[in-house]
Amino acid sequence: MSAETIFALASAAGRAGIAVVRVSGDGTRDALARLGCPLPPPRKAVRAKFTDPASGEILDDGLLLWFPAPHSFTGEDVAELHIHGGRAVTDSMLAALGAAGLRPAEAGEFTRRAFFHDKMDLTQAEALADLVDAETRVQQKQALRQMGGALKEIYDDWRHRLLQALAHLEAVIDFPDEDLPPDVANKVWAEVDDLQQAIVVHLGDARGEHIREGLMVAIIGPPNAGKSSLLNALARREAAIVSPIPGTTRDVIEVHLNLGGYAVTLADTAGLREGGDAIESEGIARAKRRAADADLKIALFDGAVYPARETATMGMIDDDTLVAINKADLLSPPRDREGGIHVISAKTGFGMDAFVAALLQHIRSKADTGAAMPLTRIRHRKALEECSNALIRARAAALAELASEDLRLAARALGRLTGRIDVEDVLDVVFRDFCIGK
Ligand SMILES: Nc1nc2c(ncn2[C@@H]2O[C@H](COP(=O)(O)OP(=O)(O)OP(=O)(O)O)[C@@H](O)[C@H]2O)c(=O)[nH]1
Ligand SMILES: [Mg+2]
Missing domain, CATH: 3.40.50.300 (P-loop containing nucleotide triphosphate hydrolases)
Structure with a gap:
């Protein structure tokens, strides 16, 4: 999806011992060649003399790391240039990358690419931002847990269970005369109630936001x-x-x-x-x-x-x-x-x-959250409220067809939460769980 190769100063602007410039995209290899750097072995720091492609002058003597796709932060070819953090050094290095045809990254663009390449879901991307913003030890700890997938796991599990329930309900609707186990519908509603209850408890917990x-x-x-x-x-x-x-x-x-x-x-x-x-x-x-x-x-x-x-x-x-x-x-x-x-x-x-x-x-x-992983943002809250409301509507629906539409909306709300909005995997679940007509 990302034809353009991007670059940015990954460390803070200003004078420092070391600065890190990150490059991501298909053109990373070429850009390194233009800077006169042979491609290092993957994920090994090697000494590199970065030269200006235009003048052939050495810009800095630093370290280079090469992360070939897909084993990189963004999932694309990535290079990290560890250079000296002086104004002139960083400016000239960024200018050289620009002259090599690369584009300066927009805010959050590396993480956005990581998300698109399935390196992380939305809650993990948010956690990364939280980790960078963390000012206290407890904030740091929470961000790290979320980045490790603690929220993603909860929401993926709920969504999975919901899709399963939806699949079973649709089986009842679509194949009423088939050989389905007798209490499928009851099980669906027990599962929906269970989920709804779990979401209500989760919504009642403001500790993560605190x-x-x-x-x-x-x-x-x-x-x-x-x-x-x-x-x-x-x-x-x-x-x-x-x-x-x-x-x-x-x-x-x-x-x-x-x-x-x-x-x-x-x-x-x-x-x-x-x-x-x-x-x-x-x-x-x-x-x-x-x-x-x-x-x-x-x-x-x-x-x-x-x-x-x-x-x-x-x-x-x-x-x-x-x-x-x-x-x-x-x-x-x-x-x-x-x-x-x-x-x-x-x-x-x-x-x-x-x-x-x-x-x-x-x-x-x-x-204090103890072992629990509470939601941490209003975005989570909104999506979960939407999900919960849809579950309540599904429960009250007069027709199974209407209920299934609400379950679909509930699943979609959860999908939006993690950034996974397709719900078409429902059919797979149906055919895996039941041997319909066959
Ligand atoms: N002796 C003594 N005086 C105190 C103590 N704490 C505050 N004061 C004095 O009480 C007066 C009022 O203190 P402030 O902190 O301005 O009180 P406040 O509650 O903010 O007052 P308002 O802003 O007017 O509502 C000041 O003269 C303080 O120096 C204390 O522990 N002991
Ligand atoms: Mg006062």
Whole structure:
């Protein structure tokens, strides 16, 4: 499909010890010859002097790797040129490849070719992007598992089972008088119910998205409780303005943290109270919206004021809220816990270790996937919802013909998820499983 041979700098742009240029396509062999490089043995790094085809000048002395099709990342002929990562070296090398008739790759084009050559499915291609974007250890781990096919296996298995059920249903429709086992239809529906149940459970699990996108944690509380001070303490920098004036914070202030390997977006919000000027009211409205959207909340109170008859914050405390009393240093005698409530000081650091440990435990309960491989993107969610809805419709259909159409749509949704959209293998399954009329 890809007549054009493409090339790109695979390593980051800018000055570096080594840069890697990747070439893929039928013209790779020719391009290497033009650069004066004999073809190395497959998959072995060899020393190479890259020469400019136009001037015959040596551009660099580096390493060359040759991956003949189909055993390469893209499934095409691929070469990797490991050169020195200087501006002039990389620029001249890319220019030489362009002059040799190769085309600069578009974003994601190598991976797209890998997908087209069946080197990976769509979930694996997505995982590759996630791995490159991973900022925390847990994100890295999840991306690697998905890249290894953990999601693909689940979806391929579901699709396979669904096609099987569909094939059996179609057998019942097409060959009603034949010698089919008596309970084929019942088995089909038992399988559909089973699948539907598995998909619902899978859809109910947001941990994979939490890991990939990071958890949103909102700090809420009355004015002056020390919310901005807590944000700064957790971020270890003065991200938000702190002042003794109640109503200092108006906008939502976000910092991105790596808490125990989990990506977290921590949001400081305006203190919740009645009244205030128009700007503060808008800030409070934003605080409430953010709290509603958050995966976890930290409700923070001033030790001297708590438990006053405060309702704005108290009313927002739920199972996903960690409650803490701040300014422990002003309390006498000092306490570190009141019931399940943490007593901390954002200023002195008192009680902060235990508080952060509790926060991390909460985060884990939202994001730790254990052995499960949850979906990781909205695209997966959409396709699975579509699949699930089609299964529900199939179950409710009055006619087997209509049900089979819905099963077909459900299979198609799963096929789209992995990038495999043909459903014509149904017939093969029919004739393999039943000896119809013969
Ligand atoms: N003694 C003491 N003072 C603190 C502590 N934490 C914060 N403060 C002080 O409390 C005041 C309010 O702190 P902020 O962090 O601005 O409080 P806030 O909750 O963000 O306030 P608003 O943005 O107005 O809602 C400041 O003067 C802080 O220095 C603490 O642990 N101990
Ligand atoms: Mg503040």
